[in-house]
Amino acid sequence: MTTSRREFLKTAAVAGLAGPVRSLRADDRPPFATSVKRLMLKHTWTIARNSSDYKDNVFVRIERDGVVGWGEAAPNVRYGESAEKTLAVLERTRPLLESSDWFEYVDLRRRWETFTKGQTCAGAALDMAILDWVGGKLGVPLWRLFGLDGSKAPITTFSIGIDTPDVVRQKVREAADFPVLKIKVGRDNDAEILAAVRDVTDCPLRVDANEGWRDKHLALDRIQWLQESGVELIEQPMPAAMLDETAWLRDRVTIPIIADEAVKGAADIPKLAQAYDGINIKLMKSGGLQEAMRMIHVARALDMRIMLGCMIASSVSITAAAHLSPLIDYADLDGNLLIADDPFLGVTVDRGRLVLPDRPGLGVAERTT
Numbered sequence: 001m002t003t004s005r006r007e008f009l010k011t012a013a014v015a016g017l018a019g020p021v022r023s024l025r026a027d028d029r030p031p032f033a034t035s036v037k038r039l040m041l042k043h044t045w046t047i048a049r050n051s052s053d054y055k056d057n058v059f060v061r062i063e064r065d066g067v068v069g070w071g072e073a074a075p076n077v078r079y080g081e082s083a084e085k086t087l088a089v090l091e092r093t094r095p096l097l098e099s100s101d102w103f104e105y106v107d108l109r110r111r112w113e114t115f116t117k118g119q120t121c122a123g124a125a126l127d128m129a130i131l132d133w134v135g136g137k138l139g140v141p142l143w144r145l146f147g148l149d150g151s152k153a154p155i156t157t158f159s160i161g162i163d164t165p166d167v168v169r170q171k172v173r174e175a176a177d178f179p180v181l182k183i184k185v186g187r188d189n190d191a192e193i194l195a196a197v198r199d200v201t202d203c204p205l206r207v208d209a210n211e212g213w214r215d216k217h218l219a220l221d222r223i224q225w226l227q228e229s230g231v232e233l234i235e236q237p238m239p240a241a242m243l244d245e246t247a248w249l250r251d252r253v254t255i256p257i258i259a260d261e262a263v264k265g266a267a268d269i270p271k272l273a274q275a276y277d278g279i280n281i282k283l284m285k286s287g288g289l290q291e292a293m294r295m296i297h298v299a300r301a302l303d304m305r306i307m308l309g310c311m312i313a314s315s316v317s318i319t320a321a322a323h324l325s326p327l328i329d330y331a332d333l334d335g336n337l338l339i340a341d342d343p344f345l346g347v348t349v350d351r352g353r354l355v356l357p358d359r360p361g362l363g364v365a366e367r368t369t
């Protein structure tokens with residue numbers, strides 16, 4: 001037995017894996033690699049909670065039988081995540097990943113979730129890498145593996161972060177190709193931002209307060225004013241914990257209220273039906289495509305609307321989410337468009353409409369230039 005093989009089995013034993021560890025050929029390339037890439041934002045990104053100029057995301061690359069699978073984790077401080085914690089969690093899943101049959105991804109997910117609980121973005125990276133590999137091995141795009149019509153992908157909004165009126169106007173001009181915009185509010189300059197947007201465009205708007213309004217009367221006042229300004233929906237107007245206040249709001253406004261920070265996985269959805277009209281699903285919150293699919297089914301059973309959103313991320317995870325987009329009502333998959341140096345190619349946007357790759361798996365490729 002080689003030293004590395006002995007080390008591998010020792011790690012597997014420490015990790016307490018159930019079942020036999022399958023042997024790997026000695027000439028196998030490392031089948032599981034992680035790396036951190038710093039993604040620089042085109043504009044400083046400000047929402048009600050915080051500001052940032054870059055995002056450190058974690059990438060997973062798996063390979064077997066000459067087929068490669070890519071995954072990405074976009075850690076979010078809102079959920080106690082960081083690149084360091086994500087890397088540590090992924091390292092703990094290494095023996096499981098290296099020793100398992102990747103076609104058994106449903107069972108595999110249950111096993112890696114014992115490690116990724118609390119760092120759901122790490123689970124998302126594993127889930128998309130495995131499904132990318134499965135699709136690659138079968139030679140079909142993920143939307144096809146899911147039984148969907150890829151040409152039914154919806155339009156995506158383009159998000160305008162909180163900024164000075166001049167910069168907001170500039171951002172809105174840059175987004176002229178998008179038929180619907182998503183506007184971030186929730187600080188003290190909401191009226192100023194909306195006025196700046198309306199200086200440039202009359203297009204429909206969706207608004208995200210990111211839990212920014214902590215008083216239900218203030219929130220009601222703001223939403224009623226947004227309704228009169230041609231806003232289609234409001235996302236997470238109040239903090240996730242203020243469920244009763246949000247239900248109170250819902251009885252008094254006409255536009256749909258969508259939960260974002262209030263929902264991570266399928267188990268969160270039933271209690272939200274009393275206060276929200278829909279949910280915003282993100283792979284980083286759900287822990288991947290498999291749970292996102294479950295969330296779609298649960299939300300539909302409760303007659304709720306579905307938005308598919310994202311964090312600031314590369315084309316790896318944006319493309320992964322886009323493969324589910326034929327199933328949903330509102331896409332907000334622009335995280336890759338907000339960064340200046342996307343290391344990958346994948347889903348594209350044609351006058352706002354998502355264009356899903358026809359290539360197997362996720363259909364993403366590393367950018368070579």
Ligand code: MG
Pocket residue numbers: 208210235236260261280309
């Ligand atoms: Mg949101």
